[in-house]
Ligand code: NIG
């Protein structure tokens with residue numbers, strides 16, 4: 001007698017489990033040299049019931065056990081966990097195509113920012129928008145991310161930079177969460193830039209964040225039974241390490257978990273601070289001093305590489321993945337999707353860049369974009385791999401071999417996206 005279940009995906013050329021590698025069933029990110037363990041099952045199958053992974057194994061074995069309401073013949077394609085994008089700046093309004101043109105003519109990102117453009121120009125557009133406009137403008141962006149295989153993501157504020165506009169961004173993220181399948185983790189980033197009205201008065205703006213904005217965001221989250229991350233752009237000319245430390249101390253007191261934009265342009269010490277304060281992730285890490293990488297490798301803080309950003313800025317330096325892995329660190333990947341440095345909605349593109357410029361193999365990049373990315377938003381227990389018991393967030397590629405990820409770029413290799421056991425995207429394109 002076959003056991004009735006909701007869904008059986010079978011006859012996959014490969015199922016990539018990307019197992020969480022902790023001892024005795026505990027769930028851990030893939031650290032150091034372990035990164036890239038895919039747990040490949042040839043001619044594999046995935047049994048799904050009530051939105052969760054019930055079992056993975058050989059197709060022949062699972063087909064003898066289960067009778068599925070929805071039977072999906074993967075027909076020789078590759079099956080893997082949905083991508084998790086643990087660093088995005090969704091939602092925002094407008095674009096900065098003019099600044100890209102200025103950069104092509106030689107201006108740097110930090111010069112444009114110091115002259116009042118950059119983040120502040122997106123802030124002006126985002127402040128002007130109504131909540132409904134902000135939601136409507138960002139919904140198609142998330143739909144594209146989903147079509148490219150992202151099933152969970154992080155979303156930050158940081159284009160409000162005053163209390164009302166930052167809370168409007170939180171409201172927009174909550175509304176977007178309810179209106180489409182990607183699950184969004186919320187990050188409060190009032191310390192993304194010093195708004196023009198506080199120019200030259202950074203410490204006063206930090207005081208405003210600590211005494212008004214953080215408590216208001218914490219109250220907003222508590223009413224909705226949500227938890228928030230707090231992030232800071234810790235960078236020369238933006239918020240220094242001591243200002244970042246003050247903000248983080250206040251945030252921790254209010255129950256926020258921490259993330260940081262660290263060492264993107266200058267190795268200022270944001271990564272060391274993240275380790276010291278037990279941040280969930282430290283992101284960018286392009287200019288991180290060697291000693292800080294060693295400390296990171298011995299901590300639980302996830303290192304998030306964002307190779308779309310130096311690519312977007314046409315810069316040469318990338319996150320030093322080999323050093324991070326050598327130090328035993330847990331490396332994740334994200335898009336950094338934002339209108340300034342990196343308007344990239346595709347984790348497939350990020351994998352392609354990570355293989356070329358961070359020196360990752362396709363297997364390492366896939367694990368960094370799924371399991372470790374889930375840990376970078378504190379959800380590694382729940383998503384990011386096809387381990388039994390996890391939420392059934394699953395991709396079927398239109399190719400038989402995961403190694404086409406990274407190798408091919410500028411094309412969508414995702415055929416089917418399954419979120420919590422439901423098919424939410426199905427591209428009818430022929431196998432490629
Ligand atoms: O991660 N560096 C700070 N924040 C973004 C850029 C945001 C923007 O330019 O609008 C980043 O690269």
Ligand code: FE
Nearest residue numbers: 087089261336
């Ligand atoms: Fe960012």
